[in-house]
Amino acid sequence: MIYSEFKKIVNISKEDISGQILEQNRDSIKVKKEKKVIENLIKIFDATLEICSRKSFQAMSIRDLAAHSGLSRGALYSYFTNKEELLNLIQMQGRQIANRVLTEQISCAGGAAEKLRIAIKTHIYLSEAMHNWFYFTYIEARNLSKPEQKKAIESELQTEAIFVDIITTGVKEKVFVSDNVILTASVIKAMLQDWYLKRWKYTQRKVSVDEYADFVIKVTEASLLRKK
Amino acid sequence: MIYSEFKKIVNISKEDISGQILEQNRDSIKVKKEKKVIENLIKIFDATLEICSRKSFQAMSIRDLAAHSGLSRGALYSYFTNKEELLNLIQMQGRQIANRVLTEQISCAGGAAEKLRIAIKTHIYLSEAMHNWFYFTYIEARNLSKPEQKKAIESELQTEAIFVDIITTGVKEKVFVSDNVILTASVIKAMLQDWYLKRWKYTQRKVSVDEYADFVIKVTEASLLRKK
DNA sequence: AATAAAAAAACGGACGTCCGTCTTTTTTTT
DNA sequence: AAAAAAAAGACGGACGTCCGTTTTTTTATT
Incomplete structure (x- = not known):
């Protein structure tokens, strides 16, 4: 097997990942509509991982994350209870x-x-x-x-x-x-x-x-x- | 050669390391007496490395460092111009x-x-x-x-x-x-x-x-x- | 289908805390 | 007592988080 084949076989879509997180953390996520949640969780994880490839998680501020994810600081806190929990989730x-x-x-x-x-x-x-x-x-x-x-x-x-x-x-x-x-x-x-x-x-x-x-x-x- | 022999042959004393840092950064260190400088640089590096084996450098505050090194915050700033420079020095x-x-x-x-x-x-x-x-x-x-x-x-x-x-x-x-x-x-x-x-x-x-x-x-x- | 009401989601100002750094005061050394 | 070093205190800024308000979306009513 080579990498290009691997990628086709092993399907790791962002939707799946976010869906799984939603499933396992339904109670700590305040937003009700699942579609919205998955849509925004993708934004949040993408932005977090992108920022944290350049600086540490600690150095990333919630303001950074808000700017990059396109959500407001307030909205972010509908998807995790605090910054540390976001770290744990990922x-x-x-x-x-x-x-x-x-x-x-x-x-x-x-x-x-x-x-x-x-x-x-x-x-x-x-x-x-x-x-x-x-x-x-x-x-x-x-x-x-x-x-x-x-x-x-x-x-x-x-x-x-x-x-x-x-x-x-x-x-x-x-x-x-x-x-x-x-x-x-x-x-x-x-x-x-x-x-x-x-x-x-x-x-x-x-x-x-x-x-x-x-x-x-x-x-x-x-x-x-x-x-x- | 085994490790115990290596340690005897390769002499890396803290005084040497601090002495070398003093030599290379004489101008940015405000304290004049070399003995004092070396004595305190050892304290500073020891404390920094000890703290940073448990948490990140960023998470270590100057207050942490002051408490662990036994120097005051003010005194610390006689040995480096800012926190980032301490990171670079080490x-x-x-x-x-x-x-x-x-x-x-x-x-x-x-x-x-x-x-x-x-x-x-x-x-x-x-x-x-x-x-x-x-x-x-x-x-x-x-x-x-x-x-x-x-x-x-x-x-x-x-x-x-x-x-x-x-x-x-x-x-x-x-x-x-x-x-x-x-x-x-x-x-x-x-x-x-x-x-x-x-x-x-x-x-x-x-x-x-x-x-x-x-x-x-x-x-x-x-x-x-x-x-x- | 258009409008009104309700619910959900997002927003962003404000608060308390802690940080790095600078300035002033005190202590120690010579 | 003068000079050097250390300690203490003050300051502005940035942070995570909270929460009252606004905007968007959904549901209900006509």
Whole structure:
């Protein structure tokens, strides 16, 4: 699979995302008409992620957000109860979608080697398709409240556990060789994250997402498939 | 070399760092007695890095800093002209030290393979010895002014270039095999950065810095030394 | 279909708080 | 006592949030 195919298959529309948020937070959203809510949530998230790709969430003022989203400050507070909740909303939703798609895609694969390749590709393609969400989720994690931070860490570890599982299965099946599965999973994650954390670098150098994904797979397999 | 040896050899005392900052910013520091300056700069940097390991630089108020450093708000402004300059000072100094030590250590090595091992170890050991500085420099880079951001990017690329050079030499000497030197250097950097970005994870799992460094070297060499 | 009434949504001024910074006063050192 | 350093206090500005009002949309009535 290449990225262009991935994008067609995995449909992550803004309406879906906003709809899901509405569903899960119906009580804290004061506006009643669902159409309006979804329409404006899209505006709010788009604007937030755009602004926060340039400055920190903390540095973004509600006035900034109002100006960029086209809603007034007052209207904004019909969609979230306070600024921190907006941060939590975006974080939670980003994690949920990423986790769902990743799990879905892996379930289709057969052997451990294929599973690993698909997991790597899916994660990188996902972070490409939802770059703003991934970047935001990572970079703003430290500004969360303690309980929300815990959720973020759990999610991070859960993603890692997916890789640990795949590699462990591969080792049992004698497809892979590894004397430290957890560290292997860790450095794979580090490479995956580099794609969305240093996107400016790869864009500048015209490294395509397909090229990067293939490279990470190659490095990983060089380590795991190697004959002792 | 292991970490405990590294720490003995590479002497990075707080006095030295502060002394260097004083030297390079004599004109913007209003206090005259050098002993006082160094004494208080240490307090200021310690407090800043400690606070900023818990919250963002922006979220740290000058009042926070005053309370933690033991100086008054007024006194603080004798050591930097404004809050942004304090950010720049720490960033600049962190990059300078890291770059100096890394360059020094590599110059001692012989062949490309050894150079690569030393570069990886030095970088990880450095980020361990100066964890707060590295974390701060990375995480706060996006809150810099445009010109300062440019310096940060240059520094990042310069570090990467060191690895590109080593690998290129190795390929020429037929010690390494690589069809994409730049991507190889990129993912090595990603693995190096993971050590100080996800330190909580490794600490929790009792992964030692030596163990991690050896592992990164192993992964890298599995990719570079592999027979085609 | 046109109009009136009601409901929903959006607006934006105002408030209290906290921030970075500047100025003045006090303390310490020489 | 003079000079240097530190502390304390003051100030204007920006922030998140609230809430009374206006505008827009929907529903009801003729």
